[in-house]
Amino acid sequence: MTDPRELERLAIDAATRAGDHLRDHRPRRVEVVATKSSDVDIVTAMDRAAEEMIVEYLLAARPDDGVVGEEGNSRATRSGVTWVIDPIDGTVNYLYTLDDYGVSIAAVQGDPDPRTWTPLAGCVHNPPRRLSYHAAVGHGAFADDRPLRGATSTGLAGALVATGFGYRAERRKRQAEIVTALLGEVRDIRRLGAASLDLCLVGDGRLDAYYERGLSPWDHAAGALIAREAGALVTGADGGPADAEMTVAAGVPLHGELLARLAELDAFSGY
Numbered sequence: 001m002t003d004p005r006e007l008e009r010l011a012i013d014a015a016t017r018a019g020d021h022l023r024d025h026r027p028r029r030v031e032v033v034a035t036k037s038s039d040v041d042i043v044t045a046m047d048r049a050a051e052e053m054i055v056e057y058l059l060a061a062r063p064d065d066g067v068v069g070e071e072g073n074s075r076a077t078r079s080g081v082t083w084v085i086d087p088i089d090g091t092v093n094y095l096y097t098l099d100d101y102g103v104s105i106a107a108v109q110g111d112p113d114p115r116t117w118t119p120l121a122g123c124v125h126n127p128p129r130r131l132s133y134h135a136a137v138g139h140g141a142f143a144d145d146r147p148l149r150g151a152t153s154t155g156l157a158g159a160l161v162a163t164g165f166g167y168r169a170e171r172r173k174r175q176a177e178i179v180t181a182l183l184g185e186v187r188d189i190r191r192l193g194a195a196s197l198d199l200c201l202v203g204d205g206r207l208d209a210y211y212e213r214g215l216s217p218w219d220h221a222a223g224a225l226i227a228r229e230a231g232a233l234v235t236g237a238d239g240g241p242a243d244a245e246m247t248v249a250a251g252v253p254l255h256g257e258l259l260a261r262l263a264e265l266d267a268f269s270g271y
């Protein structure tokens with residue numbers, strides 16, 4: 001069995017190298033080369049370049065591993081380990097030169113399915129702040145060398161809650177209804193634009209909770225492990241693993257209170 005701390009080190013190095021490139025070689029005009037689920041769900045040339053850099057680096061070190069990348073890199077594992085990669089989580093923030101974007105890399109054991117995989121290690125690197133959140137399963141979570149503060153223990157009424165919105169207008173309209181209902185019941189809402197960073201900030205006690213429907217595996221693979229290793233609960237709608245239906249991250253008792261409130265708001269299906 002591979003030592004998860006070796007995988008953690010690789011993830012940090014790969015994410016930092018790609019992050020340095022994204023920051024230091026950002027073209028004056030970032031080229032949008034494709035769109036996905038809608039005209040505002042963009043792919044830039046830098047997303048693709050960063051993913052290629054990451055895959056090349058990881059497979060040079062571990063040639064039998066598998067890969068699942070947001071921008072299309074995909075190969076089956078021969079070692080049992082698969083790398084789940086979002087080269088720029090928060091692509092729109094990167095396009096607009098906003099600082100909240102992350103290079104998210106996780107190593108998982110088993111099929112690359114969030115409902116069944118075993119997270120082993122992960123890194124979410126924030127290039128503008130030159131900061132790496134990282135964790136190896138069973139070994140705690142860190143921001144560079146600092147242990148994360150741990151999830152907070154507030155209740156819903158005092159909670160600073162982050163969320164995010166999808167790229168399709170129909171989903172965004174329903175998400176707006178849900179966040180409107182919550183806004184009068186919590187301390188405040190934040191929408192930073194990168195799930196991986198939202199999850200790390202919950203683990204660091206700098207957000208009380210985060211929830212979002214519709215995340216892809218690469219959005220939450222690393223951040224969920226980091227938040228969990230820092231003591232947060234990170235689950236899906238049914239209390240099982242986080243998945244596309246819903247991701248909810250918070251400490252206790254807030255996680256249960258928020259999950260119950262989202263259920264009352266019918267937030268888990270239909271959009």
Ligand code: LIP
Nearest residue numbers: 088089090091164165193194195
């Ligand atoms: C982003 C997510 C974020 C979500 C955005 C977007 P991307 O990922 O991290 O939580 O609200 O709409 O999906 O597309 O930048 O990799």
